[in-house]
Amino acid sequence: MTRTTGKTGEGPVQASFEFRSPPVRFSDLDASAANQSALDFLGSVASWPFPVACLVGPPRSGKTAMAKVWANAQSGLCQTPEALMDRTERIDLTRVALAIDPADTGLPEKALLSVINQAGERSGRLLLTGSTPPMAWPVESRDLASRLASLPLAEIYKPDADMVGVRLYSLLRRHFAAPPMDVVRYLQPRLKRTYADIESCAKRLVGRVGSGQGLTVMLASSVLTEMYGAEDDSDG
Numbered sequence: 001m002t003r004t005t006g007k008t009g010e011g012p013v014q015a016s017f018e019f020r021s022p023p024v025r026f027s028d029l030d031a032s033a034a035n036q037s038a039l040d041f042l043g044s045v046a047s048w049p050f051p052v053a054c055l056v057g058p059p060r061s062g063k064t065a066m067a068k069v070w071a072n073a074q075s076g077l078c079q080t081p082e083a084l085m086d087r088t089e090r091i092d093l094t095r096v097a098l099a100i101d102p103a104d105t106g107l108p109e110k111a112l113l114s115v116i117n118q119a120g121e122r123s124g125r126l127l128l129t130g131s132t133p134p135m136a137w138p139v140e141s142r143d144l145a146s147r148l149a150s151l152p153l154a155e156i157y158k159p160d161a162d163m164v165g166v167r168l169y170s171l172l173r174r175h176f177a178a179p180p181m182d183v184v185r186y187l188q189p190r191l192k193r194t195y196a197d198i199e200s201c202a203k204r205l206v207g208r209v210g211s212g213q214g215l216t217v218m219l220a221s222s223v224l225t226e227m228y229g230a231e232d233d234s235d236g
Contacts, residue, residue, distance in 0.1 A: 023065055024072055030062065030170050032162035038154040042070045042127070045097075049152055051119045052126040054103070054134045057156025060195035063129045066156075067099040070127055081106035091115060093124030104130035104137050113144045159193045167195065171202035176215065186217045190224055201227065 023029050026043050038055060041048075055070075057063050064078075071078040076097025084091065084100060084107065091098070093115060103112065112128075119126035130137065133155075134148035159167065165188040172179035183205075191197050204223045209215050 023069055026069055026073070029065060029069060030163065030166045032160055032166055034158065034160045034163040035062065035066075035156045038066065038156050041152075041154040042066060043073070045070075045074065045125060048125075050150070051124060052116050052128070052147075053152040053154060054128045054130060054148075055154045055156070056130050056133055058158065058195055059131065060199050061156040061159075062195075063156065064101050067101040067127055067129050071097060071099040074125055076125070085111065091118070092122070093118040093126065094122040095124060097125040097127075099127040099129070101129040102131070103128035104132065104134070109139050109141045109144050113141060113147065116144075116147050159195055159198065161188060161193075164188050164191055164193060164198055167198045168202060171199060172205065172215075175206045176209075180215055183215055183217055183220050187220050187224070192228070197227070 026039055029035075029039065031039055035057070038057070041053070042055065055063055055066060068078045074097030076099065078099040078101055080101060081103070091114075098115065098119075100107065100112075100115070115126055118124060128134065128151070133153055134151050135145075137148055139145050139148065165184055168187060168191070169179055169181075169184050172184070187201060191201055201223055204226065205215060205219065208219055208223065213219055
């Protein structure tokens, strides 16, 4: 365990380099206007118009974490396509909840159509995740395409300013007991609004601190220059 002291007036920053426990409740997840409607939808399964729904969002936007929390809330399972196909027993969605993450790649069309049909016929619940809306998934089966096009959709949007700050702080909290808020506030309006950029910045900061530097605004400025160049220090 390493301790570094930043010039923040908030005491020493403790670096643990250990991930916290994964989220198990919706309240554990990062939230802002960028994903609140999706969180609300996933948290109100009883009001779904159909037993199958799809969660879509950009890369690194938290779809997997949300799918796992949804499955946990339903006492169900969250499976990758590979794990789903490796199961020796037949999947039975009789009053069972299943999340498939991701569902837009790696799962044979016949298997995907089967679980969608099962959820409708056996009072199960099914959540599919993908990077694009299901009507855009490249499927050959007309039956499957028709079902995908009619699914209710929950969408995670591009991060807003609030999500940049919330997600950055959350990622840093995986490694530091108390990330300096002045560092987060400095980076919030300057990072490009993509989930990948937020994650890249956090990883770079952690790497620099791990090599003995303090988690300071000066270090954050250096990381921005490394990411965008000296002239591109904004959220563009």
